Amino acid sequence: MTRLLLCGLNARYDHTCLAVRSLAAALDENPIHGLMTKRREWTVNDPLLVLLHRLADEDADIYAFSCYIWNRTLTETLSLELKKIKPGAVVVWGGPEAETQSEAILGRGAADFILTGEGEITLPRLLRCLTEHGRTPPQTALKALPGLIWLSPGTGQLEQNGPPAPLADGSWPFPYRDEDLKQDKEKILYYEASRGCPFGCSYCLSERDRQVRRRPLERVLQELDRLIAADVRLVKFVDRTFNLNPERARQIWRHLIARSRETGARTCFHFELGGDLLEPDDLELLSQAPSGLFQVEIGVQSAHPDVLRAINRPSRLEVLAWQVGLLRQAGNCHIHLDLIAGLPGETFARFTESLDWVWALRPHQLQLGFLKLLPGTSLWRQARERGWRWLDVPPYEVLETDSIGFSELGRLKQIAELLERYLNVDQSCAFRFAAAHWPRPWQFLDDFSKFCDRRGLFDRALGIEERLRQLWQFVRDSRKLSDPALGQQLDLLRTDFQLMGQMSQPDWLGFWALAAGKPAQNQLRFAVRQAGWPVADSRLRFDRIRLDWDVLLRDGHVKDADFLMVYGRKESKMVLLASGPFEAGLPPYQPK
Numbered sequence: 001m002t003r004l005l006l007c008g009l010n011a012r013y014d015h016t017c018l019a020v021r022s023l024a025a026a027l028d029e030n031p032i033h034g035l036m037t038k039r040r041e042w043t044v045n046d047p048l049l050v051l052l053h054r055l056a057d058e059d060a061d062i063y064a065f066s067c068y069i070w071n072r073t074l075t076e077t078l079s080l081e082l083k084k085i086k087p088g089a090v091v092v093w094g095g096p097e098a099e100t101q102s103e104a105i106l107g108r109g110a111a112d113f114i115l116t117g118e119g120e121i122t123l124p125r126l127l128r129c130l131t132e133h134g135r136t137p138p139q140t141a142l143k144a145l146p147g148l149i150w151l152s153p154g155t156g157q158l159e160q161n162g163p164p165a166p167l168a169d170g171s172w173p174f175p176y177r178d179e180d181l182k183q184d185k186e187k188i189l190y191y192e193a194s195r196g197c198p199f200g201c202s203y204c205l206s207e208r209d210r211q212v213r214r215r216p217l218e219r220v221l222q223e224l225d226r227l228i229a230a231d232v233r234l235v236k237f238v239d240r241t242f243n244l245n246p247e248r249a250r251q252i253w254r255h256l257i258a259r260s261r262e263t264g265a266r267t268c269f270h271f272e273l274g275g276d277l278l279e280p281d282d283l284e285l286l287s288q289a290p291s292g293l294f295q296v297e298i299g300v301q302s303a304h305p306d307v308l309r310a311i312n313r314p315s316r317l318e319v320l321a322w323q324v325g326l327l328r329q330a331g332n333c334h335i336h337l338d339l340i341a342g343l344p345g346e347t348f349a350r351f352t353e354s355l356d357w358v359w360a361l362r363p364h365q366l367q368l369g370f371l372k373l374l375p376g377t378s379l380w381r382q383a384r385e386r387g388w389r390w391l392d393v394p395p396y397e398v399l400e401t402d403s404i405g406f407s408e409l410g411r412l413k414q415i416a417e418l419l420e421r422y423l424n425v426d427q428s429c430a431f432r433f434a435a436a437h438w439p440r441p442w443q444f445l446d447d448f449s450k451f452c453d454r455r456g457l458f459d460r461a462l463g464i465e466e467r468l469r470q471l472w473q474f475v476r477d478s479r480k481l482s483d484p485a486l487g488q489q490l491d492l493l494r495t496d497f498q499l500m501g502q503m504s505q506p507d508w509l510g511f512w513a514l515a516a517g518k519p520a521q522n523q524l525r526f527a528v529r530q531a532g533w534p535v536a537d538s539r540l541r542f543d544r545i546r547l548d549w550d551v552l553l554r555d556g557h558v559k560d561a562d563f564l565m566v567y568g569r570k571e572s573k574m575v576l577l578a579s580g581p582f583e584a585g586l587p588p589y590q591p592k
Contacts, residue, residue, distance in 0.1 A: 001034060001035075001036050002034055002035050002036070002061050002062065002127075002130065002131045003036050003038070003058075003059065003060045003061045003062070004027075004035055004036065004037045004038070004060060004061070004062045004064065004127065005038050005039070005040060005055070005058045005060035005062070005063050005064070006020045006023055006024055006037065006038070006039035006040070006064050006066075007020070007039075007040060007041075007042075007055070007063060007064060007065045007066070008020035008021075008039070008040070008041040008042070008066055009041075009042055009043065009044050009051075009065070009066075009071035009074055009075060009078075010041055010042070010043050010044070010071075011043065011044060011070045011071070012043060012045075013043055013045075013187075014186070014187045014188055015043075015187065015188055016041065016184055016187050016188060016189055016190065017041050017066060018175055018190040018192070018238065019066035019094070019095060019119060020039050020041060020066055021039070021175035021176060021180065022119070022120060022172060022173060022175040023039075023064070023066075023119050023120065023123055024037060024039045024175075025173035025174060025175050025176075025177075026119075026120040026123075026124060026172075026173050027123075027124060027127075028173075028177075029173055030124060032124060032127050032128055032131060033131070034131045035127055035131050038058065038060070040054065040058065042054065044070060044071050044074050048074070048077065048078070048081075051074075051078055052078060052081055052082065052085070055078065055082055056082070056085050056086060059086075060089060061088075061089060061090065061135075062089065062090045062091075062092060062127070062130060063079075063082065063089055063090070063091050063092070064091075064092040064093075064094065064123065065078075065079065065091070065092070065093050065094070065095075065098075065111075066094055066095045066119075067093050067094065067095040067096070067097040067098045068095055068096060068097055069096075069097060069372065069374070069394040069395040069396065070394070070395070072097040072101075072393075072394040073393065073394060075093070075097075075110075076105065076108070076110045079091050079093075079110040079111060080108070080109065080110050083109065088135065089135075090112050090113070090130060090135045091110070091111045091112050091113075092111065092112065092113045092114070092115065092123070092126065093105060093110070093111040093113075093114050093115070094114070094115040094116075094119045094122070094123065096205050096374070097394065098111070098114045098115070098116075099114065099115075099116045099149075099376075100205070100374070100375040100376035101375060102114045102116075102149045102158070102160070103158050106149070106150065106151045106158065107151070112135075112150065113126060113148060113149070113150050114148075114149040114150070115147055115148060115149075116147045116148075116149065116163055117146070117147040117163045117164045117166070118164070118166060118167050118172070118195075120167065120172055120173065121146075121147065121164045121165075121167065122145070122146065122147035122148065122164055125145050125146075126145055126148060129141050129142065129145060136153065139152065139159075142159070142161075143159070143161060145161060146161050146162055146163060146164035146165075147161060147162075147163050147164045148160075148161045149161070166195075166196075166209075166211060166213065167195070167213065168213065169213045169214055169215070169216070170213070170214060170215035170216045170219060172192065172195070172215075174223050174226075175190075175191075176189065176226075176227075178230075181226070181227070181230035181232065182230065184232075185230055185231050185232045185233060186233050187233070187234075188233075188234050188235075188236055189227065189232055189234070189235050189236070190235075190236050190237075190238050191223070191224075191227070191235050191236070191237055191238065192215070192237070192238050192239065193214065193215050193220045193237060193239050193242070193252070194212055194213060194214045194215065194239045194240075194244070195209070195212070195213050196209045196210065196211045196212040196213055196240070197209060197210065197212065197240035197241065198210055198212055198241075198244065199240075199241070199312075199313065200312045200378075201311055201312055201313045202310075202311045202312045202313075202377060202378040202379040202382070203311055203340075203343075203371060203372070203373070203374065203377055203379045204374075204377065205374055205376060205377060206240055207312075207377065207378065208376075212244065214245070214248070217248060217251060217252070220252060221251075221252070221255050224252070224255065224256065224259075224269075225259065227267060228256075228259055228263060228265045228267050229265075231265065231266065231267070232267050233266065233267065233268065234267070234268050234269075234270065235267060235268070235269050235270065236269075236270040237269065237270065237271050237272065238272075239271075239272065240272065241272065241273065241274045241277070242271040242272055242273055243271075243273050243274055243277050243278065243282065244274065244277070246277065246279050246281070246282060249271075249282070250281060250282060250285055253282075253285055253286065253289070253294070254285065256269055256289075256293065256294075257285070257288060257289050257290070257293065260289070260290050260293050261290065266292075268292055268293060268294070268295060269293065269294055269295070270294075270295040270296075270297065271294065271295070271296050271297070272296075272297045272298075272299070273296050273297070273298050274298070274315075275298040275300065275315070275319075275320035275323055275324055276315050276316040276317070276319040276320040276323070278319075278320075278323040278327075283323060283326050283327060283330070286327060286330065286332075286333055287327075287330035287332065289332055289333065290332070291331075291332040292332075292334075293332075293333075294332075294333045294334070295333065295334040295335075295336065296327070296333055296334070296335055296336065297336040297337075297338065298320070298324065298335070298336070298337050298338070299337075299338045300315075300317075300320065300337050300338060300339060300354075300358055301313060301338060301339060301340045301343065302339065302340070302343055302346055302351075302354050303317060303353060303354040303357035303358065304345070304346060304350055304353070304354065305317065306345055307343050307344065307345045307346045307350070310343070310344045310345050311343055311344065311379065312378075321357075321361060324337070324361045324363070325361065328361065328362050328363070329554075329555075331553070331554060334364050334365075335361075335363045335364050335365070336363060336364065336365040336367065337358050337361060337363040337365070337366055337367070338367045338369060339351075339354055339355060339358055339366070339367070339368050339369065340369050340370065340371050341368060341369070341370050341371065341398075341404070341409060341412045342370055342371035342398035342401055342404060342409060343371060344379070344382070344386075344401065344402075344403065345403055346403055346404065347403050347404055348404050348405075348408040348411075348412075351404070351412065352440075352442040352446075353442075355368070355415075355441065355442050355445070356440055356441050356442050359435075359441040360441075362432075362556050365423070365424040366419055366423055366424065367419070367424065368412065368415060368416040368419055369416075370397050370398060370409065370412075370413075370416075371390075371397070371398040372395050372396050372397055372398070373388070373390045373396045373397075373398060374396055375396070380396075383398075383401070386401075386402055387402065388400065388401045388402065389406075411446075411449070414449045414452070414453060414458055415445050415446070415449055417458055418445055418448060418449055418452070419445075421462065421467055422467065422471065425500070426499065426500050426501075427495070427496035427499045427500050428496070429492045429495060429496055429552060430468065430471060430489060430492035430493045430495075430496050431471065431496075432556070433488065433489060433492050433558060434471065434474075434475045434481075434489060436558075437475075437480045437481050437485065438480065447474075447478070448471075448474055451470075451474045451477075452470065452474075455470075457470060464497065464500055464502060465497065465502070465504070465506055468493050468496065468497055468509075469506075469508060471493065472489070472490065472493055472508070475489055484546070484560075487546055488545070488546050488547050488558060490509065490510055491543075491545035491546055491547065492545070492547075493509060494509045494510065494511060494543060494545075495543070495545060495549075495565065497509060498541075498543070498565075498567055498574045498576075499574070499575075499576060501573030501574055501575075502574065503569075503572070503573070503574060511543065512542070512543050512544045513541060513542045513543060516542070521540075521542055524540075524542050524564075524586075525538075525540055527585065527586045528540075528564075528566060528578070528586055528589075530586075531585075531586040531587060531588050531589055532588050532589045533566065533577075533578045533580070533586070533589040534577060534578050534589065535566050535568065535577045535578055537568035537569065537577065539568060539569050540566055540567065540568055540577070541566075541567040541568070541574065542564065542565070542566060542567075543564075543565040543567070544562060544563065544564055544565070544582055545563050545565060546560065546561070546562065546563075547559060547560060547561055547563065548560075548561040548563060549563050549565065549579050550579070561581060562581065562582045562583075563579060563580065563581060563582060564579065564580060564581070564582040564586070565579050566578045566579065
């Protein structure tokens with residue numbers, strides 16, 4: 001009996017390895033006689049020696065690794081050390097990092113075989129060969145395996161077979177067993193309704209797979225029903241552009257909306273969309289989705305048409321902006337927009353314009369990424385010709401181009417960190433409100449970045465309270481806000497603090513309830529219940545803010561008001577139970 005271990009090294013604990021699970025499912029559907037398969041997943045944060053002991057304890061004959069930029073370095077180290085401990089084992093690599101770096105990987109002895117193309121085709125063929133011939137099959141047998149790369153044992157010469165034909169539409173397996181769905185329902189599960197990408201973005205490895213293949217719609221809907229029935233927390237579609245076929249996308253959205261209403265399931269679905277491909281019917285449909293059902297991610301990358309043309313990613317930016325604005329106005333979908341720093345032709349000044357442009361679209365998340373010059377892409381070849389500099393090791397991040405310098409990219413790194421700390425979090429109202437008092441969002445971010453840098457705040461992690469306190473100190477010291485606006489700023493800092501689940505009440509935040517005292521709070525408890533507000537929890541916490549919370553959430557605008565916020569405890573966290581105008585006697589509650 002030959003023992004195979006499929007190994008996945010994820011970036012985080014809540015991630016799952018789609019490749020490993022798909023390969024295991026393919027082998028389940030077509031078992032190989034004499035082969036026993038197991039799979040294991042760990043993270044890149046696990047200690048090296050712990051992982052090495054885990055691998056050795058499995059006592060496999062064949063170890064197969066799925067290799068990406070986030071786990072390439074660790075995968076290579078593990079493979080080399082594993083070969084010391086188990087010199088008779090065969091190590092197989094697949095994935096984008098293996099395919100584009102095959103000669104170097106094989107030359108260093110980190111792998112015995114590398115697979116290209118779709119692993120559901122290539123891995124079973126190699127496994128049959130190894131179970132039949134042992135760890136050193138004859139060269140004639142190896143040369144008959146499409147997608148295989150290896151070194152000839154006699155000469156050390158690189159041998160590379162042509163790629164296999166791609167899988168037909170939808171013929172890849174559903175990657176999750178029933179026990180997976182039960183065990184991993186709190187993690188992120190990835191799903192493919194299609195493979196391939198018709199676009200040719202020059203920085204992306206997908207430019208090599210331009211043939212789009214789609215899973216039959218009926219099968220997709222059945223499999224999504226399985227994920228919903230399993231009470232999975234989050235499903236991320238890995239389709240490169242989910243709405244490439246608008247009517248097909250709408251059919252899936254309609255199905256998920258209907259299921260959500262029927263079952264009340266908590267499962268959330270994440271899609272990568274082409275923003276300028278969204279149609280009016282899409283927006284109408286998406287506006288009907290229950291809040292929290294859908295997350296959408298749109299790669300803007302740059303707000304300059306010439307930069308987008310330079311990377312072979314033309315986009316109708318005015319259409320994208322309009323459609324994102326309508327989607328944001330609906331208020332029920334989480335919107336994630338991406339920018340990439342370091343693209344050809346985009347100087348530091350022009351990038352700050354791109355940032356302002358995307359900020360104005362009011363995404364819930366704005367991710368500032370940095371160009372990765374992936375070996376094998378057309379932009380990687382162009383960068384070599386133009387004398388750019390980038391990391392020689394994964395993630396191959398750009399260091400300097402002919403448009404932007406190393407120190408400028410360093411400044412943008414700090415801006416990216418601010419966005420992660422203050423904007424791309426559960427609550428960011430205070431951060432957005434403060435930014436509105438600067439001439440440009442970029443100027444606010446740059447000033448705040450310099451403030452944080454002077455205090456060494458980028459050199460350490462900050463807890464929620466300290467993070468908000470530093471924002472308050474910066475805004476107060478800037479003298480850009482009037483006294484009434486400063487009061488609203490403090491109200492929003494307090495609101496963000498509570499809506500991030502915090503139970504404490506730091507003095508500097510100025511909690512209204514502490515000043516009002518218990519008698520006033522008891523009167524409020526009675527009044528809100530008499531008015532029919534949904535606040536059955538007896539452990540209520542009250543706050544008053546000097547702005548209309550509903551208008552802020554809906555439009556992003558600040559309107560002066562006296563608003564009552566009613567919080568309660570849920571699973572050891574504070575949550576907002578109800579809100580509305582504060583008036584004597586309190587008006588009857590009007591459901592939103």
